[in-house]
Amino acid sequence: MKIAVIGTGYVGLVQGTCLAESGNDVTCVDKDAAKINGLSHGVVPIYEPGLSELIHRNHRDGRLVFTTDLDSGIEEAEIIFIAVGTPEGNNGGANLNGIWTVGRQIALAIRKPKTIVIKSTVPVGTNALLAIKMSTITDIPFNIASNPEFLKEGTAIEDFNKPDRIVIGTRKQAVTEQLHTLYAPFLRTDHPFLVMSPESAEMTKYVANCLLATKISFINEMSNLCEAYSADINDVRRGIGHDQRIGFHFLHPGVGYGGSCFPKDIRAVVHMAQSRGISSRMMEAVDLTNESQKNILFQKMLNHFSGSLRDRTIAIWGLAFKPRTDDIREAPAIVLINSLLEAGADLRVHDPEALDNVRAIFGQKLTYCDHPYETLEQADALVIATEWNEFRNPDFEIMKRLLNKPVIFDGRNVFDISRMTTLGFTYYGMGQTISHT
Ligand SMILES: NC(=O)c1ccc[n+]([C@@H]2O[C@H](COP(=O)([O-])OP(=O)(O)OC[C@H]3O[C@@H](n4cnc5c(N)ncnc54)[C@H](O)[C@@H]3O)[C@@H](O)[C@H]2O)c1
Numbered sequence: 001m002k003i004a005v006i007g008t009g010y011v012g013l014v015q016g017t018c019l020a021e022s023g024n025d026v027t028c029v030d031k032d033a034a035k036i037n038g039l040s041h042g043v044v045p046i047y048e049p050g051l052s053e054l055i056h057r058n059h060r061d062g063r064l065v066f067t068t069d070l071d072s073g074i075e076e077a078e079i080i081f082i083a084v085g086t087p088e089g090n091n092g093g094a095n096l097n098g099i100w101t102v103g104r105q106i107a108l109a110i111r112k113p114k115t116i117v118i119k120s121t122v123p124v125g126t127n128a129l130l131a132i133k134m135s136t137i138t139d140i141p142f143n144i145a146s147n148p149e150f151l152k153e154g155t156a157i158e159d160f161n162k163p164d165r166i167v168i169g170t171r172k173q174a175v176t177e178q179l180h181t182l183y184a185p186f187l188r189t190d191h192p193f194l195v196m197s198p199e200s201a202e203m204t205k206y207v208a209n210c211l212l213a214t215k216i217s218f219i220n221e222m223s224n225l226c227e228a229y230s231a232d233i234n235d236v237r238r239g240i241g242h243d244q245r246i247g248f249h250f251l252h253p254g255v256g257y258g259g260s261c262f263p264k265d266i267r268a269v270v271h272m273a274q275s276r277g278i279s280s281r282m283m284e285a286v287d288l289t290n291e292s293q294k295n296i297l298f299q300k301m302l303n304h305f306s307g308s309l310r311d312r313t314i315a316i317w318g319l320a321f322k323p324r325t326d327d328i329r330e331a332p333a334i335v336l337i338n339s340l341l342e343a344g345a346d347l348r349v350h351d352p353e354a355l356d357n358v359r360a361i362f363g364q365k366l367t368y369c370d371h372p373y374e375t376l377e378q379a380d381a382l383v384i385a386t387e388w389n390e391f392r393n394p395d396f397e398i399m400k401r402l403l404n405k406p407v408i409f410d411g412r413n414v415f416d417i418s419r420m421t422t423l424g425f426t427y428y429g430m431g432q433t434i435s436h437t
Helices: 010-021 033-040 051-060 070-075 097-109 126-135 156-161 173-186 198-228 233-241 262-275 281-293 296-304 332-342 355-365 372-376 396-402 417-422
Strands: 002-006 025-029 064-067 079-082 114-118 142-146 166-169 193-196 313-317 346-350 381-384 407-410 426-428
Touching (some): 002 070, 010 025, 010 064, 010 079, 025 070, 033 064, 051 064, 064 070, 079 097, 079 173, 097 126, 126 142, 142 198, 193 198, 198 233, 198 262, 198 281, 296 332, 296 407, 313 332, 332 346, 332 355, 346 355, 346 372, 417 426
Parallel strands (some): 114 142
Antiparallel strands (some): 142 166
């Protein structure tokens, strides 16, 4: 099929590339000329495992092309995916300017019938409203389907190739069949292709993110309680997880969720509820709990250093909002860095992929280290903010030698508290305590 994907960010680039890989002719459109120019010359703007290789191969073979010109980009396309950003607006609701702009451009440009598919996460009713807006501009028939994206940054290619499910929001049989044909190569493992109304599809994405964010805020709150009462959250997790109604997934204590989705999507749901006069107390609490969780490590550090971090040198491992991505949007590490800088600390930071993005924000204010050990030189403590695999098995003797004092604040429970204590570290985990003497 001939496909256009508008917006070549984390979602659009993966969508376009994986569809090209399955034999479609894909044109990726973005208004960011630098990004498109880079992609056309083999420069991939984001880190996502496995993505570069696929882009290079499909671009070389002519199935994947990049342009800033939306009109020509969609001319031949049978299906147009919209994957532009829908960031948080001023009132907490989603900012849909990108969706409306692209819808208008498509309506002005189309010369023959098209299927338009919204991949971006959008408030319920956006599909219907976009159709109304576009119909005032063009007489050419078009259908708009909703197809929310569930990929996880870090495993996006795998998620695309083997989706848990594909959700389609449409009332048109022809659109269902067209999209089923497009996605058939990814449904060979019998995973469901779920067709519902556009409103239900739009809602499905938010409900999924609300539940996942709730699980994180829940376990974080329980973890803080464990710490206060000398219980161990790892034991408690085992104690609850074997109950099949509960399970183990997504119940790891940490320093709060970040990224470009959960924070803004939870607030968008709060806004959607408020717009209809419905209570959203749970989601408000999830958001608040998460915001305060992002300060937990800073509070622990203040306590440890007797209330002052001035002129302390702190090493930080992990800056991306989660491992296997370079995405630092709403990352807990960024909140921590801001607090530590304000408190007068000197920071030596490392991340396997996100250093350039962090440098773009903080410039000269931080010392950027290419190797984790390099951060530890003369540092008064190490903080682990993101659980990259490469941090799991370091040489603890080297670490002790490099650090001024062997102090670790582990925001992701990467290490074992008993082992660390035996090795002579003053170790602060999440939801677990050992007396630090
Ligand atoms: N990142 C994720 O893990 C993820 C997962 C599921 C859903 N989503 C949703 O998918 C959407 C896209 O997310 P993302 O992370 O890929 O965003 P992103 O910010 O990485 O990329 C968006 C891209 O759209 C482009 N763009 C914006 N307006 C445009 C316009 N008018 N014309 C052409 N291009 C335009 C931007 O230049 C940018 O390259 C959002 O709604 C998000 O909530 C994201």
